[in-house]
Each structure stands twice: as structure tokens, then as C-alpha cells.
Amino acid sequence: MTVTAWTAAQVARKVIDNKELFILDVRNADAFEDWKIEGHQFEYLNIPYFELLDGVEEILPKIPTDKDVLVVCAKEGSSIMVAEMLSEAGLSVGYLEGGMKSWSMYLEPIKVGDLQDGGELYQFVRLGKGCLSYMAISGGEAAIIDAVRFTEVFTKFAEEKGVEIKHVFDTHLHADHISGGRHIAAQTGATYYLPPKDAEEVVFEYAPLTDGLTVQLGASQIEVGALYSPGHTIGSTSFVIDGKYLLTGDILFIDSIGRPDLAGLAEDWVGDLRETLYSRYRTLAEDLIVLPAHFMIIEELNEDGTVAKRLGELFAENHGLNVEDEEVFRSMVTDNLPPQPNAYQEIRHVNMGKITPDHDEQTEMEIGPNRCAVR
Secondary structure (H helix, E strand, O other), X not given: OOEEEEOHHHHHHHHHOOOEEEEEEOOOXXXXXXXXXXXXXXXXXXXXXXXXXOOOHXXXXXXXXXXXXXXXXXXXXXXXXXXXXHHHOOOOEEEEOOHHHHHHHOOEEEEEEEOHHHOEXXXXXXXXXXXXXXXXXXXXXXXXXXXXXXXXXXXXXXXXXXXXXXXXXXXXXXOOOOEOHHHHHHHHOOEEEEOHHHOOOOOOOOEXXXXXXXXXXXOOOOEEXXXXXXXXXXXXXXXXXXXXXXXXEOOXXXXXXEOXXXXXXXXXXXXHHHHHHHHHHHHOXXXXXXXXXXXXXXXXXXXXXXXXXXXXXXXXXXXXXXXXXXXHHHHHHHOOOOXXXXXXXXXXXXXXXXXXXXHHHHHHHHOOOOOOEEO
């Protein structure tokens, strides 16, 4: 039987198209429990590679023959060897090129919707990390919001669309992934915006992202407007695009709300978080489409692969928006939080410009799930 190399893009289509896939993950159990490839109809078997060194005969009855089988490891080497053993035993299997490392890095651009005057809004879904970036396009110009570090994905996409990147924004100083924002701006001549309250320690030039700031794209009347919304960080800022979409950064997610502790100031910021969610956002139109900067679980994806939901629905369904007692809310967002993101302090320093790790070091910093939410 043959062994097929699968790309992260092929696996992503399985997720987005809601297809079946059987994954044999040969990483150690703790790595698998911490972080795995998630799909709506995926099945899993986790057998550490070292347990298979003497052969795969014992697991053969557990491997289906009526669906695609993918072997996954950290960087691909172990999965190739296991896939070859399974092939020699008569099974047709694949392995993930680049392993979980490549899965962490892959971005899938999906159109969210149309803007006025022929404009478009795209969501870049980083399935392996739960990160969501955005590009608004109109009149030959583009604005990018919360770009991850793979700058070429955004510059190539803009090139394919025939648009010039003019504005690049970060909703806040990220702690779970390395931003590509200022690097895209440097490459394209765009203006890079960052909330000044999050930028007190940065060592590079930026344009202040302040409450009420609006920029227009092209000759059209599409406004990308800023709305100060602290709580995840003290500078966190949301965007209303075209009066239709609310980009919430890491303040509000589909199934949860942002955690206030990643700068070590949970007790200081919990009041800001509640003020944003229970007062500022309540003044907004409920038919705004919420587009967050992250998702936590695969169930947050819509049928087309996007992560988006009406604000009014979130007011009704999101538990974090329905805690009436302020003390209960305070306890919920400051006590018993999930572990903080891997290397989050180092990532914050990278995003401040204080350290400049190489590509491999950046990859290692970002390995694992995002943990920006209160769960």
C-alpha cells in the first residue's frame, strides 16, 4: 500500500468541509492531551511512537479501513516511519508533512462577507492555533487587523487581489502569538497602529490606535472605526467595520470572554472587562456580526469555516455576558483560570520589539493551543 504526504492545507479542508478523518497521533500522551488537530468528525488514537518501535501489529485492529487515516507527530519524522510500517502491513495511510509544527503555522483565508462599494472582508483562520486575522478590502486598498507572524500570507493575498495594504492594526499587545503587524507595515509602507496604553514598553515607532479613530479604505465610504474596549489588556480596542462587523480582539469570543491576567493585572483589569462587556458593548447594535481574534473549540466554527455570530445572539447565549452578580463575575475571571499560554512573557517581549528570536525559536514559542479565554 502507498503512504501519502498530506499538507496542512488538505487537513484544513477536512475540518472546514466537515469530513471524516481518523488520526493516529504518535506523540506522547501529555502532548496529545494538551493540543491536537481538531475536526467536527475526527476520530483519534494516541499511541506514543516509542510503543510502536517493535511493530504495529497490536494496533492494526484499531485502525479503520473505510476512512482516511492520517499519522501525526511533532515534526513528521516519527509519523513517516509509523505510516510506512502500517503500509507494509497492508493499510493505505497518510502522514502530515511537517507534523504539528506545520499545523500550527497554516492559515486558511475565508471570505466573511461583502462591504459596500464592492468591498470584501476576509477572515484568516489559523486552525492549529485558534488565531483569527482579518483583511478588509475596498477601492484598491486593504486594512489588516491582528495579523499573525506569517507576513507573506497577507502580502501575497493582497497581491492576488490587486490591492495595496495601507493600514495594519493590532487590537492589543498579543501574549499568545507573535504579531506580524509591524513587519507587514515595514514591508509595504503601511501605517502600523497599536493602542498606546499597551505600547508603553515598545521600542519601535507606531501610530496610536485611539478611541474614535476612523480610517477610510480607497475612495469608498467603508470606515474602519476604533472602539476602546479594555479588559483583556488595558489598551484593548475593538473595531466596527462598515457599520456591520464588530471585531472584538480578545475581549469577546463566540463561546467565552477574554481573560484579564496575561499581564499579571487580573485584579486591576477585571472592572474594565466587565465595563466593556456589560456597558460599552451593550450600547452597540445587536445585529453587528462579532468577529473575534481567537476561537477555543472547533464547535465555534460555522459551516463555511468562519468564526462569526450576531452580537445579539451572544448576549443571549454566551455565559460570560450573563453573570449578573459582580462578585461572581470577578471570581470567574480571576480564579481557577486555565494555564497561561506557552512562553507568553517572551511573546509579549517579542511584540514589544525587545527581543528578536529566529524563525525556529518563534515556532517553539507558539507551539500549543491559545489560552486567551476564561473557560
